[in-house]
Amino acid sequence: MHEWALAEAVISTVSQIAEKEDLKEVAEVKIKVGELQQIELDILEFALSQLKTSKLKNVKFHIKTVKAELKCRVCGCKWIFRKEKINEEVAEAIHFIPEIAHTYIKCPKCGSPDFEIVKGRGIWLESVRGLR
Amino acid sequence: MGDPRIGIIEERLKGVNRIVAVSSGKGGVGKSLIASTLALTLARRGYEVGLFDLDFTSPSTHVILGVEGLQPREEKGIIPPQVYGLKYMSIVYYSGEYVSPLRGADVSNALIELLAITRWDNLDFLIVDMPPGISDATLDVIRLVKRIEFVVITTPSRLAFETVRKLISLLSELGIPIMGVIENMKMKESRFIQQQIEGRGIKFWGDIPFDTELEEAIGDVNKLLATQFSKKLGEIEKLKA
Numbered sequence: 215m216h217e218w219a220l221a222e223a224v225i226s227t228v229s230q231i232a233e234k235e236d237l238k239e240v241a242e243v244k245i246k247v248g249e250l251q252q253i254e255l256d257i258l259e260f261a262l263s264q265l266k267t268s269k270l271k272n273v274k275f276h277i278k279t280v281k282a283e284l285k286c287r288v289c290g291c292k293w294i295f296r297k298e299k300i301n302e303e304v305a306e307a308i309h310f311i312p313e314i315a316h317t318y319i320k321c322p323k324c325g326s327p328d329f330e331i332v333k334g335r336g337i338w339l340e341s342v343r344g345l346r
Numbered sequence: 347m348g349d350p351r352i353g354i355i356e357e358r359l360k361g362v363n364r365i366v367a368v369s370s371g372k373g374g375v376g377k378s379l380i381a382s383t384l385a386l387t388l389a390r391r392g393y394e395v396g397l398f399d400l401d402f403t404s405p406s407t408h409v410i411l412g413v414e415g416l417q418p419r420e421e422k423g424i425i426p427p428q429v430y431g432l433k434y435m436s437i438v439y440y441s442g443e444y445v446s447p448l449r450g451a452d453v454s455n456a457l458i459e460l461l462a463i464t465r466w467d468n469l470d471f472l473i474v475d476m477p478p479g480i481s482d483a484t485l486d487v488i489r490l491v492k493r494i495e496f497v498v499i500t501t502p503s504r505l506a507f508e509t510v511r512k513l514i515s516l517l518s519e520l521g522i523p524i525m526g527v528i529e530n531m532k533m534k535e536s537r538f539i540q541q542q543i544e545g546r547g548i549k550f551w552g553d554i555p556f557d558t559e560l561e562e563a564i565g566d567v568n569k570l571l572a573t574q575f576s577k578k579l580g581e582i583e584k585l586k587a
Contacts, residue, residue, distance in 0.1 A: 219423030219463040220351070227353030245350075307440035310424065310463070313402075313448055313456040317441045327447045335455065339347045 216310060217254055220337050221261030225270070228342055232269055237344035240273045244341045248334035250282035250295050250312045252305060269344075282334030286321035293322055295334070312336050351462035355490050358423075358461060361468040362396070365491055366525065370499040371509025373404075373478035376530040377499050379560070380579060381475035382410045384497075386571060387580045389431035393470040396426065399436035400487070401477040402456055403448050408438045412565035423463045430567045435464055450482040457486050479509070480516055488522055495523040497551070501531045502539055514546060526551035526584055554578045 224245065232240050247253050255277060262275050282295035295315070297305055304318045312335050316327050359365065368381035378401070385397040399407040408414075411429055417439055418424040426435040437446060437456065448456065466472060474494075477483045487494055496517055500510040510527070517524050526549040529539045533556050543550040554575055563569035570576055 216420060216423065216463060219354075219465075222357075222422070223354035223462050224350045226357060227348065227350040230353050311437065311440050311456050311459050313452040313459075314437075314440045314446065316448055316452060317444045317446045327445075328449075331452075336459070337350055339350045341347055 217257040218261045220253065221258055221265055224262060224337065224339065225265045225267065227339060228270065228273075229267060231342045232344060235342075235344070236346060237269070237342075238346060240270045240342060240344040242274050242276065242341070242343040243270075243339070244276045244278070246278050246280050246338040246340050248280050248282050248312070248331075248336050248338070249297075250308065250315060250331060250334055251336040252297055252309045253337065255279070278340075280334040283332040284315075284319070285330045285332050286324060286326055287328045287330055288326040289321060289324040291321050291323035292332070295319070349458065351458050352490065355458070355461045356492065358464065359466065359472070359491065359493070362466055362472045363470050365472045365474065365494050367474045367476050367484075367487055367494055367496045368499060369476040369484065369496050369513065370478055370506070371480065371511075371513040372500075372506045375478075375499045375501045375506050376554075377478070378406045378475050379410060379575070380497075380499055380528060380530065380554075381473050382407050383570060383576050383579050385432050385471070385473040386430060386567060387576065388471050388473075390571070394433075394468060395431070396433040396435070396466050396469045396472040397429075397475065398460075398464075398472060399434075399438075399475045400457065400483050401475060402437045402453055402483070403446055404477065405436050405438050405441075407434075407475050408436050410564055410570070411567060413438075418464075421465070423465045425465050433466060433469065435460065453477075453482045454486050457483060458490065461490060480513055484513075488517075488520060495525050497525050498527045499530055500527060500539060502529060502533065502536055502553075504538075507539060507542060511542070514543075514548060518546070518548075524548050526582075528579075528582070529553040531556040549584070551584050552578075552582045 426433040532553040557575040
């Protein structure tokens with residue numbers, strides 16, 4: 215239920231943006247979810263729907279998943295994270311803290327743990343639109 | 347547009363009365379031992395206390411406390427397990443015995459994640475064991491935790507103090523409260539550190555003699571609290587307030 219905590223973060227941040235932008239109602243929120251964190255979209259969507267405040271009562275959440283692209287800082291090798299290649303315990307650790315990937319995942323070419331998470335790490339707010 | 351996790355951090359910490367970073371410019375001055383002992387001492391005095399190990403690449407408080415085989419509970423986030431009366435959070439729940447080689451940006455991201463999802467609920471004190479120096483974790487804690495206060499640890503060594511002096515300068519320039527400075531591992535009488543600290547208008551909390559028995563107490567909380575080190579730390583008047 216880590217998704218619930220992230221949904222709370224989304225709702226809280228969207229509410230802060232709505233306040234700052236003087237929006238009467240929030241109409242659309244676009245969210246990107248990186249595959250490295252393996253967020254369960256059903257749970258995230260359910261939590262978002264349950265946590266909606268009055269300003270968000272008619273909001274549409276658009277959630278787009280992004281493949282997790284990793285790039286080795288030593289040899290430059292680029293690869294895509296695949297959950298199927300790691301065991302359940304490691305997958306869960308990465309789910310809670312995606313940076314734990316550096317503990318368990320190595321560059322497939324040179325074996326270095328020194329890689330960059332180029333994209334697809336975790337949750338990201340893409341845009342918030344509403345009515346003034 | 348933005349990282350939604352940052353917007354929830356203050357909410358997560360709203361039930362925490364005081365957030366205290368135990369910090370130093372140098373490694374090896376006893377931050378983790380002081381942070382752990384400080385947390386345990388406050389808990390034994392009846393306060394609700396959390397201990398958060400923020401030294402992600404070199405965590406050690408789990409060794410000091412002798413913590414093994416525990417996992418946080420998942421409930422709309424993560425709830426730190428109770429360890430000797432403390433709510434205790436560390437990256438080792440996830441990294442286990444393996445190394446976590448993290449660059450600065452990764453440290454920041456992991457820190458934001460844990461601040462955004464950890465549910466501390468109500469605490470009198472959250473003691474934060476900081477990594478040494480003035481890099482990402484220190485700057486992020488200052489940026490993200492608005493009510494942070496620092497306890498700064500030095501040793502009598504001028505080498506340690508040279509780095510502590512810079513940490514104090516940074517915190518003072520940014521208007522971050524420094525509760526006090528502790529001089530750890532004192533081996534002979536000298537007022538050099540005290541004079542330097544008080545000369546900067548900062549509270550000198552006292553000194554703790556080098557304790558040759560301390561190493562034997564690592565991993566055993568009762569032994570740790572019976573050491574001269576812990577007794578001396580517990581005598582610091584400011585802790586009693």
